Amino acid sequence: MKGPDIRYNVLIIEDNPGDYVLIEDYLEETTIVKKLHWAENFNEAKKILTENNSIDIILLDLSLPDKDGEPLIKGIQLFSNNKPIIILTGYPDADFAIKSLALGASDYLLKDVLNSTVLHKSIIYNIERNKILVNLRRSEQRYSDLFHFSPLPMWVFDRETLNFLDVNDAAIAHYGYTYKEFLSMDITQIRAKADMPILVSALDKVKEAHENLYHGEITHIKKNGDYIRVEVRSNSFEYKGRPAEIILVNDVTERNQHIEAIEKQNDILKDIAWTQSHVVRAPLARLLGLVNLLSDGKIGESEKKDFYKYIQDSAEELDEIVKGVVSKSQQFDIYKKKDEN
């Protein structure tokens, strides 16, 4: 039989030498085998699979002396490196063979009706189909990783029940709930009570699907009871058949505290500036007036003594005010109140 030029490394796991020889013959006819490996039991198969990662497909007999049935399939899958597994079985086990597909086997072949054409088609078909499946699984994994390893907290919730359907690692780390705890909760449980009306109106808004919505700043509660201010974005999509909402959260609590502290400092600095211009200027203006008159020579000798006293008083008043300004500006530490809520 003529086949395409592609050849594969095949592992046959079969304890019956007669059956093995038969399959070997069929395979030779197909001319698609690069190298044929034979394992007579589970342990041998395990050894071959661990030492050799160039196996393209596994043909597996369901009853081996050291393992059979479901545990055998699961056992082989641990070492199969995601390569397709074709189950070989006789009529008595036909029902179980079908079940094996649900366990992750790629195909099953009945030994009684096996021939080289059937084997050829099954091997090529399953290897090619498996490549597509592996790519699809990788792509799903990539998307799942994007969600789970996002540095910002994210979760998915059911738009009708409001239950959490999935949460990522950052959400677990930030809010303090375990994955299991999250999945047993609904989104109202992390919301501050005062924000509930916002939630209701937000849920109305998201009914128009597939729109990236910015919900502004709201208050969430962590497991330890801490209140945090977060910016929330959402988008709606279908998750495992449910109308769902994916949420991205950015904690701005610290940023807000910084802004608040800076604003407070700004007020104090403005106050100091006002003091400079109004309070400081009063004794200073007096000093200037006194000195101007003295230097103009308009003051008689008898009055000069009083003038010097006035100058001294004004200078002392000025000194007190300046001391006040200094202590006022030192009073305020921008980071002092950071831990207070």
Next chain:
Amino acid sequence: MKIKTLIIDDDEISIMLTDILLKEIPFFQEINSYLDGNFALENLKMEYSNEIAYIIILDINMPLMSGWEFLEEIKHFASHKNTSVFMLSSSTDKLDMEKAEKFELVKGFFSKPLKNENLKEMQALTTN
């Protein structure tokens, strides 16, 4: 026209300094000083006459009655034709200057300490 000059300031030394300067110029006659705007207001109200030109040198920041309150009171009976108020402040706050412009009675705004040229300016603004 007869001229009466009023100094209203809660700072005694500031009053003394203004008084010394005013007395050097004959234009400023009958100089009276008040530490409290309330007294100045009462006196002015009692003796106010259209036959007399009033020059009022008014401090803004005073504890009992501020310069602004004093202005609000006298504008009910005093005419800008024979009454000239000169605001005197220890600061040169832009907001204060803008506020002062809204009063017809206010003819000038000076920051302390008063200088001789300020007095000449006052004289010019008054005779206008």
